[in-house]
Amino acid sequence: MGFEKTPNKKGGKVVVTVSQRGEVECHEGYLSRKEARRARSTGEAGEEAEQPAKPSRPELSGPLQNYVDLHRHAAVRTALLDHASVALRLMVAHAIAGSPLWTVRVEGQRAANAAIVESVAASSAEAAFAAKRREVLALLGQPDEDGPVAGGSGDDFALATVFARLLALSDDDVLRVLALVMAETLCAGSAIVEALGNHLGLDMRGYWQPDDAFFELLRDKEIANQLLADVGGSHVAEGNSSEKVKTQKKIIRDFLSGGREKAEGWLPRWMTFPASGYTDRGGFRTADQWAKVQPLFVSE
Numbered sequence: 001m002g003f004e005k006t007p008n009k010k011g012g013k014v015v016v017t018v019s020q021r022g023e024v025e026c027h028e029g030y031l032s033r034k035e036a037r038r039a040r041s042t043g044e045a046g047e048e049a050e051q052p053a054k055p056s057r058p059e060l061s062g063p064l065q066n067y068v069d070l071h072r073h074a075a076v077r078t079a080l081l082d083h084a085s086v087a088l089r090l091m092v093a094h095a096i097a098g099s100p101l102w103t104v105r106v107e108g109q110r111a112a113n114a115a116i117v118e119s120v121a122a123s124s125a126e127a128a129f130a131a132k133r134r135e136v137l138a139l140l141g142q143p144d145e146d147g148p149v150a151g152g153s154g155d156d157f158a159l160a161t162v163f164a165r166l167l168a169l170s171d172d173d174v175l176r177v178l179a180l181v182m183a184e185t186l187c188a189g190s191a192i193v194e195a196l197g198n199h200l201g202l203d204m205r206g207y208w209q210p211d212d213a214f215f216e217l218l219r220d221k222e223i224a225n226q227l228l229a230d231v232g233g234s235h236v237a238e239g240n241s242s243e244k245v246k247t248q249k250k251i252i253r254d255f256l257s258g259g260r261e262k263a264e265g266w267l268p269r270w271m272t273f274p275a276s277g278y279t280d281r282g283g284f285r286t287a288d289q290w291a292k293v294q295p296l297f298v299s300e
Helices: 033-042 062-080 084-097 114-121 124-139 156-167 171-184 191-199 212-217 221-232 234-239 245-257 285-297
Strands: 003-005 013-018 024-032
Touching: 062 084, 084 156, 084 171, 114 212, 124 171, 191 285, 212 245, 221 234, 221 245
Parallel strands: none
Antiparallel strands: 003 024, 013 024
């Protein structure tokens, strides 16, 4: 039959052999080849193999656990109503980390082409925003992070971690975190951007300057002539109305750079709050968005 050397802990047995001369020898730690093959294929070694432990029955059945969960939830959420400061921190934590009931997405600032991406990334507004984000990440104990604060995956432990951190912060610091999270999740191109910009009386001169991407995207001859009238006056615009778009754009840039009488602090109507257009063609979504919500803010 034949035997294979097998450690005792894996089921090896004592094999007794008797020689032709009648001499008896004991050999410890052996299995027959058949038993050894079976032990290797099943992970068991004869009768001494360990049997898997039976799973223990949970302390609470499914329905009983559900009963406990719902009564605790009812009590905690009712108590929360009397603790607005805690609720504020809890809401901010949910907006940051997410939960099975909270899915918050960061505005991705999707652009039509690489030139627009580069233009926004290089703007003073984005630089100021990035600096504020780093300050908030430091408040949250994540000074080495550089990604968005909001938009977590809904992990329970992450949510509790952020909540604990916010409980240790002052109200002023929590409001700084809240403002950053709200800013990260503000939807671009929406009516709420127009409502907010007008409510704040925002002056875009502190955040935007005409750049190469702006002029590259300006390809309408009628519009170019209207912009030329903005920066150079109606006389200059009328005198160049038949010129190509490229020529009119060059003249506009000359006025802005000081090559001609410099037009200080110019903003196209599209960049003001409230925004307006240059023609009666329609199709200017920004102005349409403001028109939709303006009646809600008439008292302002």
